[in-house]
Amino acid sequence: MNKERLIFLTNDDSYMSKGFRAAVELALEFGRVVAIAPDRVQSGMSQAITINSPLFMREVEAPEGATIYAFSGTPVDCAKIAFDHVFAERKPDLVLSGINHGSNAAINVMYSGTMGAAIEGSFYGVPSIGLSLDDHAADADFEGAVKYGREIIAAVLAAADRLPRPLCLNVNVPRMAVDDIRGIRLARQTRGFWREDFYARQDPHGRDYFWLTGAFQNAEPEAEDTDEWALAHGYVAVVPVQTDMTDYGMLGHLSNVIK
Amino acid sequence: MNKERLIFLTNDDSYMSKGFRAAVELALEFGRVVAIAPDRVQSGMSQAITINSPLFMREVEAPEGATIYAFSGTPVDCAKIAFDHVFAERKPDLVLSGINHGSNAAINVMYSGTMGAAIEGSFYGVPSIGLSLDDHAADADFEGAVKYGREIIAAVLAAADRLPRPLCLNVNVPRMAVDDIRGIRLARQTRGFWREDFYARQDPHGRDYFWLTGAFQNAEPEAEDTDEWALAHGYVAVVPVQTDMTDYGMLGHLSNVIK
Numbered sequence: 373m374n375k376e377r378l379i380f381l382t383n384d385d386s387y388m389s390k391g392f393r394a395a396v397e398l399a400l401e402f403g404r405v406v407a408i409a410p411d412r413v414q415s416g417m418s419q420a421i422t423i424n425s426p427l428f429m430r431e432v433e434a435p436e437g438a439t440i441y442a443f444s445g446t447p448v449d450c451a452k453i454a455f456d457h458v459f460a461e462r463k464p465d466l467v468l469s470g471i472n473h474g475s476n477a478a479i480n481v482m483y484s485g486t487m488g489a490a491i492e493g494s495f496y497g498v499p500s501i502g503l504s505l506d507d508h509a510a511d512a513d514f515e516g517a518v519k520y521g522r523e524i525i526a527a528v529l530a531a532a533d534r535l536p537r538p539l540c541l542n543v544n545v546p547r548m549a550v551d552d553i554r555g556i557r558l559a560r561q562t563r564g565f566w567r568e569d570f571y572a573r574q575d576p577h578g579r580d581y582f583w584l585t586g587a588f589q590n591a592e593p594e595a596e597d598t599d600e601w602a603l604a605h606g607y608v609a610v611v612p613v614q615t616d617m618t619d620y621g622m623l624g625h626l627s628n629v630i631k
Numbered sequence: 632m633n634k635e636r637l638i639f640l641t642n643d644d645s646y647m648s649k650g651f652r653a654a655v656e657l658a659l660e661f662g663r664v665v666a667i668a669p670d671r672v673q674s675g676m677s678q679a680i681t682i683n684s685p686l687f688m689r690e691v692e693a694p695e696g697a698t699i700y701a702f703s704g705t706p707v708d709c710a711k712i713a714f715d716h717v718f719a720e721r722k723p724d725l726v727l728s729g730i731n732h733g734s735n736a737a738i739n740v741m742y743s744g745t746m747g748a749a750i751e752g753s754f755y756g757v758p759s760i761g762l763s764l765d766d767h768a769a770d771a772d773f774e775g776a777v778k779y780g781r782e783i784i785a786a787v788l789a790a791a792d793r794l795p796r797p798l799c800l801n802v803n804v805p806r807m808a809v810d811d812i813r814g815i816r817l818a819r820q821t822r823g824f825w826r827e828d829f830y831a832r833q834d835p836h837g838r839d840y841f842w843l844t845g846a847f848q849n850a851e852p853e854a855e856d857t858d859e860w861a862l863a864h865g866y867v868a869v870v871p872v873q874t875d876m877t878d879y880g881m882l883g884h885l886s887n888v889i890k
Binding site: 618 | 675677678679685686688707708711715738740741742747754786787789794798799815817820824825826827828829832834842845869873874877879880881882885888890
């Protein structure tokens with residue numbers, strides 16, 4: 373244990389989730405922990421920020437070595453107030469976001485509040501890891517996520533000085549008994565997107581409502597270098613994430629179209 | 632006017648914003664318009680989706696040739712219900728998101744609900760344009776955004792058959808008199824990120840609150856091929872957007888670190 377290290381912890385399932393509590397214990401193995409996590413579920417909040425309303429923070433109970441704040445903002449708000457207010461004097465050595473209840477592989481990286489916060493943390497030059505388990509259940513078994521999360525955190529901290537910045541990892545752990553997990557694979561983001569099948573009903577007052585429900589359409593299920601393939605075959609998938617969304621290939625196609 | 636065309640319109644400033652009304656008029660020049668826009672301001676909502684609550688839609692007043700629905704979801708929810716429910720029988724020919732009050736250049740592409748909806752629309756194989764004006768004012772002058780938006784929409788529709796998919800454009804228009812705008816530049820996303828300066832006060836009940844306020848830190852202000860440079864020099868910036876966030880360069884660095 374290196375108690376000199378400082379770990380910033382956040383997530384999107386709120387400070388009350390089982391995955392968050394598992395992450396607190398995991399992060400404490402690596403140093404002192406300061407956590408700022410949403411005070412309610414903020415799943416699917418992506419890179420959302422709160423522009424038009426004030427935000428409130430309160431300290432909640434924490435194990436020794438950790439300080440935990442519940443914050444009324446989005447996951448990205450949590451990362452922003454951590455780096456631009458709480459950590460004004462000393463930057464943390466690592467950002468850990470999670471452990472998320474549910475996979476953030478493939479295009480989920482864009483919808484995920486967990487990954488939103490991890491990405492935001494990486495902007496500040498600190499290695500960031502978003503850690504997710506492919507199981508949405510509130511009482512999911514985080515043993516595999518903790519074991520492989522520990523391994524990946526240790527590797528990143530050991531190599532931090534020689535890895536470029538920004539450094540952000542999207543780590544997804546398959547839902548299986550820890551001993552059945554076959555190891556870790558570096559991967560790229562799987563191509564594909566969600567098609568929704570809106571659940572349409574009437575509320576007790578006779579008003580129509582819609583509820584989002586859908587399924588991921590994997591555009592390349594056979595591609596062995598993707599995160600979805602890794603998860604489907606019992607591996608932990610690690611995808612490094614960057615935020616230049618420019619479609620460089622399209623720039624060439626557009627040069628004769630838009631002048 | 633080609634009344635056979637179908638344009639899907641959305642935004643993040645709500646169906647009541649001046650920019651949205653300007654976009655309705657602009658879109659009507661190109662065909663029939665079906666709009667599904669948030670029923671309240673959803674700025675900064677990024678790619679957020681609503682997972683845990685039902686969503687409500689109601690039709691609101693619209694000019695001839697247009698149908699406008701106010702929806703209680705995020706901008707991405709608007710795009711999803713459009714494609715997976717409303718447009719089940721016929722896909723639109725174009726997605727237009729905006730006209731946004733405020734620039735979505737550089738890393739703003741990731742926080743913007745306007746761009747979130749445009750990106751989501753592009754997943755369905757339809758050319759998508761997010762159109763934004765670098766002016767947050769509620770009564771901003773959209774003349775330049777309409778003029779150059781028209782030009783870009785016409786060019787994209789004319790070339791749609793020979794451009795690959797997904798096709799998503801992030802179009803940002805400088806805040807200046809229309810005649811002072813110097814033209815259009817294809818550009819890449821500027822590197823940089825926002826540093827926040829949280830405004831901290833006490834509410835009437837003595838509770839501390841925080842309010843997000845910050846400034847964009849341009850990491851490459853001299854780079855003439857960027858969207859921020861174009862805007863700062865009086866050009867409309869057009870950045871094609873893609874959603875593979877894999878950091879391919881980092882994969883190489885990690886191969887000896889994570890095994």
